[in-house]
Amino acid sequence: MPKRGELGRRDPEARRQAILDAAVGVFVAQGFAAAKLDDVAEKAGVAKGTIYLHFKDKQDLFEQMVRAAVAPVIERLEAVAKLPDLPAEVVLKGLYEVFRKEVLGTPRKNLLRLVITEGPRFPAIGEFYHREVVSRGLQLMGGVLKRAAEKGELADDGIARFPQLIVAPLILAVVWDGLLGAVEPLDVQGLLDVYHRLLLAKPGNAGEGERT
Amino acid sequence: MPKRGELGRRDPEARRQAILDAAVGVFVAQGFAAAKLDDVAEKAGVAKGTIYLHFKDKQDLFEQMVRAAVAPVIERLEAVAKLPDLPAEVVLKGLYEVFRKEVLGTPRKNLLRLVITEGPRFPAIGEFYHREVVSRGLQLMGGVLKRAAEKGELADDGIARFPQLIVAPLILAVVWDGLLGAVEPLDVQGLLDVYHRLLLAKPGNAGEGERT
Amino acid sequence: MPKRGELGRRDPEARRQAILDAAVGVFVAQGFAAAKLDDVAEKAGVAKGTIYLHFKDKQDLFEQMVRAAVAPVIERLEAVAKLPDLPAEVVLKGLYEVFRKEVLGTPRKNLLRLVITEGPRFPAIGEFYHREVVSRGLQLMGGVLKRAAEKGELADDGIARFPQLIVAPLILAVVWDGLLGAVEPLDVQGLLDVYHRLLLAKPGNAGEGERT
Amino acid sequence: MPKRGELGRRDPEARRQAILDAAVGVFVAQGFAAAKLDDVAEKAGVAKGTIYLHFKDKQDLFEQMVRAAVAPVIERLEAVAKLPDLPAEVVLKGLYEVFRKEVLGTPRKNLLRLVITEGPRFPAIGEFYHREVVSRGLQLMGGVLKRAAEKGELADDGIARFPQLIVAPLILAVVWDGLLGAVEPLDVQGLLDVYHRLLLAKPGNAGEGERT
DNA sequence: GATGAATGAGGATTCATTCAT
DNA sequence: AATGAATGAATCCTCATTCAT
Numbered sequence: 038m039p040k041r042g043e044l045g046r047r048d049p050e051a052r053r054q055a056i057l058d059a060a061v062g063v064f065v066a067q068g069f070a071a072a073k074l075d076d077v078a079e080k081a082g083v084a085k086g087t088i089y090l091h092f093k094d095k096q097d098l099f100e101q102m103v104r105a106a107v108a109p110v111i112e113r114l115e116a117v118a119k120l121p122d123l124p125a126e127v128v129l130k131g132l133y134e135v136f137r138k139e140v141l142g143t144p145r146k147n148l149l150r151l152v153i154t155e156g157p158r159f160p161a162i163g164e165f166y167h168r169e170v171v172s173r174g175l176q177l178m179g180g181v182l183k184r185a186a187e188k189g190e191l192a193d194d195g196i197a198r199f200p201q202l203i204v205a206p207l208i209l210a211v212v213w214d215g216l217l218g219a220v221e222p223l224d225v226q227g228l229l230d231v232y233h234r235l236l237l238a239k240p241g242n243a244g245e246g247e248r249t
Numbered sequence: 250m251p252k253r254g255e256l257g258r259r260d261p262e263a264r265r266q267a268i269l270d271a272a273v274g275v276f277v278a279q280g281f282a283a284a285k286l287d288d289v290a291e292k293a294g295v296a297k298g299t300i301y302l303h304f305k306d307k308q309d310l311f312e313q314m315v316r317a318a319v320a321p322v323i324e325r326l327e328a329v330a331k332l333p334d335l336p337a338e339v340v341l342k343g344l345y346e347v348f349r350k351e352v353l354g355t356p357r358k359n360l361l362r363l364v365i366t367e368g369p370r371f372p373a374i375g376e377f378y379h380r381e382v383v384s385r386g387l388q389l390m391g392g393v394l395k396r397a398a399e400k401g402e403l404a405d406d407g408i409a410r411f412p413q414l415i416v417a418p419l420i421l422a423v424v425w426d427g428l429l430g431a432v433e434p435l436d437v438q439g440l441l442d443v444y445h446r447l448l449l450a451k452p453g454n455a456g457e458g459e460r461t
Numbered sequence: 462m463p464k465r466g467e468l469g470r471r472d473p474e475a476r477r478q479a480i481l482d483a484a485v486g487v488f489v490a491q492g493f494a495a496a497k498l499d500d501v502a503e504k505a506g507v508a509k510g511t512i513y514l515h516f517k518d519k520q521d522l523f524e525q526m527v528r529a530a531v532a533p534v535i536e537r538l539e540a541v542a543k544l545p546d547l548p549a550e551v552v553l554k555g556l557y558e559v560f561r562k563e564v565l566g567t568p569r570k571n572l573l574r575l576v577i578t579e580g581p582r583f584p585a586i587g588e589f590y591h592r593e594v595v596s597r598g599l600q601l602m603g604g605v606l607k608r609a610a611e612k613g614e615l616a617d618d619g620i621a622r623f624p625q626l627i628v629a630p631l632i633l634a635v636v637w638d639g640l641l642g643a644v645e646p647l648d649v650q651g652l653l654d655v656y657h658r659l660l661l662a663k664p665g666n667a668g669e670g671e672r673t
Numbered sequence: 674m675p676k677r678g679e680l681g682r683r684d685p686e687a688r689r690q691a692i693l694d695a696a697v698g699v700f701v702a703q704g705f706a707a708a709k710l711d712d713v714a715e716k717a718g719v720a721k722g723t724i725y726l727h728f729k730d731k732q733d734l735f736e737q738m739v740r741a742a743v744a745p746v747i748e749r750l751e752a753v754a755k756l757p758d759l760p761a762e763v764v765l766k767g768l769y770e771v772f773r774k775e776v777l778g779t780p781r782k783n784l785l786r787l788v789i790t791e792g793p794r795f796p797a798i799g800e801f802y803h804r805e806v807v808s809r810g811l812q813l814m815g816g817v818l819k820r821a822a823e824k825g826e827l828a829d830d831g832i833a834r835f836p837q838l839i840v841a842p843l844i845l846a847v848v849w850d851g852l853l854g855a856v857e858p859l860d861v862q863g864l865l866d867v868y869h870r871l872l873l874a875k876p877g878n879a880g881e882g883e884r885t
Numbered sequence: 886g887a888t889g890a891a892t893g894a895g896g897a898t899t900c901a902t903t904c905a906t
Numbered sequence: 907a908a909t910g911a912a913t914g915a916a917t918c919c920t921c922a923t924t925c926a927t
Contacts, residue, residue, distance in 0.1 A: 068281075070281075083913090156428040202421075217375055228413065235414075295888090297888085301922095491706075494703075508893055510892055590853070591857060625849065641802070643796065655834065721902090888925105891924085891925085894922095901913100906909085
């Protein structure tokens with residue numbers, strides 16, 4: 038939380054970023070409609086008017102904030118896409134591991150929840166998110182699963198037709214955490230372990246997996 | 250959409266219900282913060298002030314609306330709980346079928362999404378929802394799964410430890426529909442079919458590797 | 462300047478009128494852009510929000526205020542139009558007399574100046590003013606002048622083609638009063654007397670008129 | 674509309690003038706209150722801050738802008754004042770001709786309207802305008818008219834006491850154009866012709882009824 | 886109880902003015 | 907001097923809540 042004036046007048050990009058960072062926090066905590074730009078400004082250490090030097094209005098700030106926050110995810114996806122073909126086992130393990138450590142264990146999960154929450158009211162966000170994240174992710178996972186299916190590694194070849202299934206427990210975890218986390222925490226690690234086994238278990242060898 | 254005056258002046262309960270019904274629509278469409286009580290009143294065919302005769306304030310209306318809307322679900326759960334033990338196969342099939350037809354195919358899905366998205370800002374809702382729906386549902390599914398596991402019907406006995414998994418694709422479907430449904434609709438039926446197969450063990454490996 | 466609460470809740474028309482009355486004062490004093498609705502509300506003895514129960518927004522208030530303020534003028538015009546044909550001499554004398562006493566000598570002149578001032582930025586006002594006041598007035602004066610011309614009462618028959626000329630010294634007086642009145646007051650009575658004589662003087666009898 | 678940088682950095686006077694020129698356009702189009710200094714700066718090809726190097730604040734810019742814009746008029750008046758005495762006939766004809774061609778037919782009329790409409794809120798402008806333009810103009814016209822009256826050229830000698838009357842149809846034309854020009858254009862030429870005839874005595878009654 | 890006009894705190898946005906560069 | 911990013915006071919407008927009828 039930078040204090041007023043710490044940001045050099047010279048670096049507009051830093052200011053912009055400070056506003057975006059502050060916006061994440063405020064929008065996540067309050068939702069779009071209830072978020073106050075005053076709060077964003079204060080948190081960013083800038084004056085109210087400054088926000089409007091960088092963003093057209095509240096909605097623009099919101100959308101750009103989502104884009105900026107999602108950018109690293111996109112980069113990751115692109116990086117992964119360039120990797121040589123990896124076995125489904127490895128990809129899944131890595132995905133769940135990364136998600137658990139770098140999303141669920143961090144405030145980042147709140148952003149995902151925010152997208153889920155506000156997306157329906159912001160078509161632009163839905164489209165952007167689909168284009169940049171979802172369709173790329175599906176493509177990637179689709180490829181991995183198809184190869185796995187061909188090698189007979191999947192418990193059910195139908196999985197390859199629904200790469201979304203890979204992500205289902207992650208969405209569940211995020212939603213659960215937001216709604217019920219305070220009442221009954223979820224053992225995400227355990228859940229993902231089971232799910233992972235479930236996806237890859239060959240018929241006929243169910244349940245043989247080790248558990249931590 | 251009842252018109253003003255159609256509600257008997259004598260029946261406060263009908264008025265209350267009319268307000269709740271109207272509230273569902275408005276809150277679902279706008280979210281809590283952006284919802285206008287003016288709209289609720291108009292939709293309910295009631296004067297704005299009347300809302301305050303039945304509900305303490307906007308938040309109270311919201312919470313009671315969720316309770317009321319969730320009530321039928323609770324009843325269903327209770328009814329099902331009284332049924333004799335049914336095989337997992339049947340229960341799952343029925344659950345997915347009902348969900349697909351009576352939730353996803355209807356405005357009701359929006360309510361579930363509303364709970365998911367606004368819940369985090371309303372602890373009372375999280376607690377209520379957990380107490381009345383989630384814990385009961387888990388209990389129910391837990392029992393079904395445990396029995397299924399004992400009979401070796403599950404692809405992985407770990408599933409019995411995470412009844413939440415049963416619901417994961419449903420949550421996915423609801424979230425997808427809200428965020429991406431307009432861009433790329435999801436073949437829910439196909440998805441659930443695959444998932445259903447995935448959860449249930451293939452013939453030939455029944456009873457293997459029981460643990461516990 | 463009614464005080465808050467003096468207006469019965471029951472009489473919305475009175476409130477509306479109070480707001481309009483207050484608006485005249487504020488808009489006249491500040492101009493449209495600089496006028497503060499807070500001031501209007503305070504002057505009208507109502508809360509800010511109340512204004513919006515009667516008027517869509519600031520511009521709507523402005524336009525309706527002009528309409529309301531101009532209404533009596535329109536009525537007058539209509540009343541005069543129903544009168545039997547009067548000689549130009551009488552009509553002119555009456556017009557100048559009324560204008561001097563009931564417009565120039567009162568705050569009403571400020572409203573005329575406001576219309577002149579803001580009209581160009583509010584086409585709706587220009588059109589309304591033309592339709593309701595100007596064209597009717599021209600019609601009226603046109604008839605009077607035509608008859609006068611036929612009877613040879615006019616100094617120049619061309620006047621009948623430009624009924625606007627009747628009004629020229631009145632506009633001059635209003636404009637002068639606003640811009641220069643504080644520095645050098647204008648003897649409107651004297652000016653109008655001369656102008657009156659000028660219009661009606663028959664060629665050949667110039668200057669024979671008595672002066673008060 | 675000079676582009677940034679075209680103005681010599683060396684010539685502060687040119688910058689000042691560029692700002693004044695831009696200001697005319699913006700103030701005329703929007704009025705004082707609604708005019709934005711951002712627009713002035715952009716139009717002048719200057720940074721917003723630069724305005725404050727030349728003018729104390731918005732009001733100062735406005736007042737100086739009026740002074741600058743009115744300056745040529747003053748020069749004209751002075752030039753005319755040095756001319757030998759001309760007959761009223763010629764002076765009037767010339768005045769109306771010049772006004773019609775160089776004011777009404779040009780954006781300059783907007784400036785006159787601006788002075789008329791904003792003047793009342795800026796006493797300094799009223800005083801300045803009176804001192805520099807109005808009183809000189811009146812003096813000038815007063816002289817012309819007095820001589821004309823003595824020669825019996827006026828339709829009514831009273832005109833000499835109200836030189837303002839000369840200008841009444843011009844004010845009318847400017848006001849009409851702003852308020853009603855879009856709805857019903859005014860035949861200024863015709864109007865002025867009639868008025869001109871009206872002011873000047875018909876042959877045959879010259880010299881009658883002189884009064885001091 | 887029911888109404889809906891009235892309230893006024895609250896929040897998004899604008900823009901004259903300042904000031905570090 | 908010139909710049910234009912930054913400021914924050916000012917203002918329109920909304921809407922949850924109240925209350926006289």
